[in-house]
Amino acid sequence: MKKLLAIILSVVTCFACLSLVSSCGNNSKFVGTYEMVSITGTMTYNGQTTQLDESLYEYYRITLNKDGTALVESKGNNTTSKIENEGTWEYKNNKVRLKSTQAGITVVEEMDWEDGVITYVANQSGQGMEISMNLVLEKVEE
Secondary structure, X not given: OHHHHHHHHHHHHHHHOXXXXXOOOOOOOOOEEEEEEEEEEEEEEOOEEXXXXXXXXXXXXXXEXXXXXXXXXXXXXXXXXXXXXXXXXXXXXXXXXXXXXXXXXXXXXXXXXXXXXXXXXXXXXXXXXXXXXXXXXXXXXX
């Protein structure tokens, strides 16, 4: 179960972690740390399906820095599995775009942003794994 949880954490974090090229506009309203408030969906790995929910995580957060860098961090409950992925971000066409490199592959993902809330919807499959999720993160007031 711990191995499956570690895989789930890694996959969900990789899907959410993207790096983007900084845009030229004023992105100050987007800068800050966003913490997970909900995650729903399923992940199937080698025929075993797991329901995704907040109880799987001790924390899950995305930090968007002023200089265009980003950090995605997560840690599973009851496990030592901890993920930290760095990348870049930008806000363009009403989307927060994250870009990162994971295992030599560049990944670019788009997330909706509205009034301090990031919503990420993923429906992807590959290499014996299928994930369908909806992740919501709210900006933490500093």
